[in-house]
């Protein structure tokens with residue numbers, strides 16, 4: 127099976143602090159992987175390093191078999207970073223930001239095609255943003271902006287989706303919408319790597335969980351049951367979300 131990501135002995139040092147310490151991780155085409163772990167365990171750094179956005183201080187990482195610095199086929203990758211502020215001072219509309227997800231597919235100077243427009247319309251629809259398409263992005267709430275970023279990745283129709291906490295700050299209905307979209311993509315053989323705190327509605331989609339603690343992988347296999355059960359829709363929450371589930375996860379892996 128083709129490996130999408132292949133990191134061997136990956137080390138990342140930031141501010142002289144070892145943030146990733148000897149990561150061996152291969153993700154094959156068609157997998158749906160959750161990267162789990164406590165705050166600061168290195169999840170975001172790991173996905174950024176897999177994409178070549180953070181340099182390794184040791185080890186190697188390959189993207190479709192080549193080092194990220196030599197990788198050229200970026201249209202195959204859709205990345206939704208954590209807490210990116212979109213729009214900024216530029217009054218871009220929701221549609222424009224989502225259309226920017228097509229850039230890697232467009233040849234220079236090429237006009238927006240009917241295919242681009244259809245992909246953007248589908249992505250807006252999937253994330254429930256059709257009615258907001260002409261609104262400036264900065265007028266949207268944080269959760270809505272997150273949906274715009276997800277729609278932008280969807281519009282690019284990549285083979286691989288890497289999403290850093292895509293459900294953070296996103297309401298339950300939109301989380302379910304994302305779960306449905308991703309389930310369809312996984313069924314079509316797309317690869318999905320999600321950084322998560324808790325699986326929530328995305329749990330049925332996840333076939334493999336990689337749990338980080340202090341920059342090392344402490345579990346790589348089936349999703350931890352404690353997280354899965356608590357995160358299942360319909361589970362009767364009698365405790366606040368967050369720390370309790372993370373504690374259980376950490377206990378599970380200790």
Ligand SMILES: Nc1ncnc2c1ncn2[C@@H]1O[C@H](COP(=O)(O)OP(=O)(O)OP(=O)(O)O)[C@@H](O)[C@H]1O
Pocket residue numbers: 140141145163164165166167168169170171172
């Ligand atoms: N640019 C940076 N410079 C120095 N330290 C950094 C930098 N980025 C991250 N770190 C540190 O690296 C560690 C791992 O951070 P990372 O964001 O990868 O963790 P995380 O598991 O994604 O956390 P969270 O769930 O809070 O997003 C943290 O201790 C963080 O403070």
